[in-house]
Amino acid sequence: MDTLRIYDELCKGVEECGICIYVCKEEVFRPSETLNQKGYRPPVIVNEDLCTQCENCMIFCPDLAVVVSEKKRKKGSK
Amino acid sequence: MNELVHPYHCFIRPTVTHTTFCPGCGDGTVAQSILRAIDGLGMDMDDFVFVSGIGCAAWIPSPFFNADVLHTTHGRPIAFAFGIKMGLPDKKVMVVSGDGDLVAIGGNHLIQNARRNIEMTVICVNNGIYGMTGGQAAPTTPMGVKTTTTPYGTFENFFEDISGLVIAAGASFVARWTTAHPRQLTNSIKKAIQKKGFAFIEVLSQCPVQFGRKMGTGNAVQMLEDYKKRSISIKEAKKLSPEELRDRIVVGEFVDLDKPEMVEEVTRMIRRASGEVQEVVDAGRG
Numbered sequence A: 001m002d003t004l005r006i007y008d009e010l011c012k013g014v015e016e017c018g019i020c021i022y023v024c025k026e027e028v029f030r031p032s033e034t035l036n037q038k039g040y041r042p043p044v045i046v047n048e049d050l051c052t053q054c055e056n057c058m059i060f061c062p063d064l065a066v067v068v069s070e071k072k073r074k075k076g077s078k
Numbered sequence B: 001m002n003e004l005v006h007p008y009h010c011f012i013r014p015t016v017t018h019t020t021f022c023p024g025c026g027d028g029t030v031a032q033s034i035l036r037a038i039d040g041l042g043m044d045m046d047d048f049v050f051v052s053g054i055g056c057a058a059w060i061p062s063p064f065f066n067a068d069v070l071h072t073t074h075g076r077p078i079a080f081a082f083g084i085k086m087g088l089p090d091k092k093v094m095v096v097s098g099d100g101d102l103v104a105i106g107g108n109h110l111i112q113n114a115r116r117n118i119e120m121t122v123i124c125v126n127n128g129i130y131g132m133t134g135g136q137a138a139p140t141t142p143m144g145v146k147t148t149t150t151p152y153g154t155f156e157n158f159f160e161d162i163s164g165l166v167i168a169a170g171a172s173f174v175a176r177w178t179t180a181h182p183r184q185l186t187n188s189i190k191k192a193i194q195k196k197g198f199a200f201i202e203v204l205s206q207c208p209v210q211f212g213r214k215m216g217t218g219n220a221v222q223m224l225e226d227y228k229k230r231s232i233s234i235k236e237a238k239k240l241s242p243e244e245l246r247d248r249i250v251v252g253e254f255v256d257l258d259k260p261e262m263v264e265e266v267t268r269m270i271r272r273a274s275g276e277v278q279e280v281v282d283a284g285r286g
């Protein structure tokens, strides 16, 4: 399963909002090249590997447009 | 491979496709903080009746939450909530509304029902402005700020400490956070929901459109950063003088106490008056 998912159609744009990019401590997101159906520019995931699953982007997003999967168990533990 | 699904989308009314808020508005972060608290307590939307007044913040539960929601008249949600709690005492009643709604036109409902200590959760989303109607000065707009109605800056003293007002009125639980503290906010909402009494949470929330853009305090991200910089915990604030605390936002849980709750007192009185239970003279309460 993926670590992150962005609901493009719910996003109101990194230019006007941009909270996800601001609260992410790693550089996981970048503004998309394209606009969504409403004319907003959502973020795209560029560095999924850097994601620490801190959930900041999910918790701060005012439009419930980002999900982070629950933190994986440490390697080796089960 | 199963696709990731947002854990709180199940709480949203299926016919609602998106929030009503402007891009970057803090109200959506407050909405999610409430849903996270409900989910975290293992509760269901059917356990609640949500009540809101008029304003942008009033659109947090209505029609967004897939629950029973009463979207009432301006300033009156707490009065409606009181009625709901009297009629349906087993329901959790939560009021979500703005600073203008709850503290300006609705100010006396807030004071009197905090005094009565009616069991309900009141979330006051304080953006320091009348957002929905175009950015007019509110009693919560910081002094000197230029708004639509005060082009030379406001000249009134303002409500700097709404939480202090509600504490003085007698609420059981009072906390203040900002949208830069969504995790702490969720924890306080959880406590507020479980409180047998009037539980009030003030949340400073950025209005980047009617406040930030017009007053030059910046966009959503700059306003969040400003909240983060100005916030100070209750413990740290105790070490500072009033001058040093100017422009700071004291955040945390101010009050969490147990005291008589009115709906319960009324029920007790009815049982006494109907002879269901023997009259017990409580000297302390007269």
Ligand SMILES: Cc1ncc(C[n+]2csc(CCOP(=O)(O)OP(=O)(O)O)c2C)c(N)n1
Pocket (backbone or CB within 6 Å): B054, B055, B056, B057, B058, B074, B097, B098, B099, B100, B101, B102, B125, B127, B129, B130, B131, B132, B133, B138
């Ligand atoms: C009786 C009455 N007076 C005035 C209005 C106009 N009005 C609508 S919303 C609002 C202010 C809302 O401010 P607030 O509660 O802070 O909500 P915000 O939009 O800032 O979230 C006013 C004055 C009204 N709808 N009804």
Ligand code: SF4
Pocket (backbone or CB within 6 Å): B020, B021, B022, B023, B024, B025, B026, B027, B056, B057, B127, B131, B132, B206, B207, B208, B209, B210, B211
């Ligand atoms: S006017 Fe302000 S408070 Fe209302 S939705 Fe827009 S940003 Fe939010």
Ligand SMILES: [Mg+2]
Pocket (backbone or CB within 6 Å): B055, B098, B099, B100, B125, B126, B127, B128, B129, B130, B131, B138
């Ligand atoms: Mg307001």
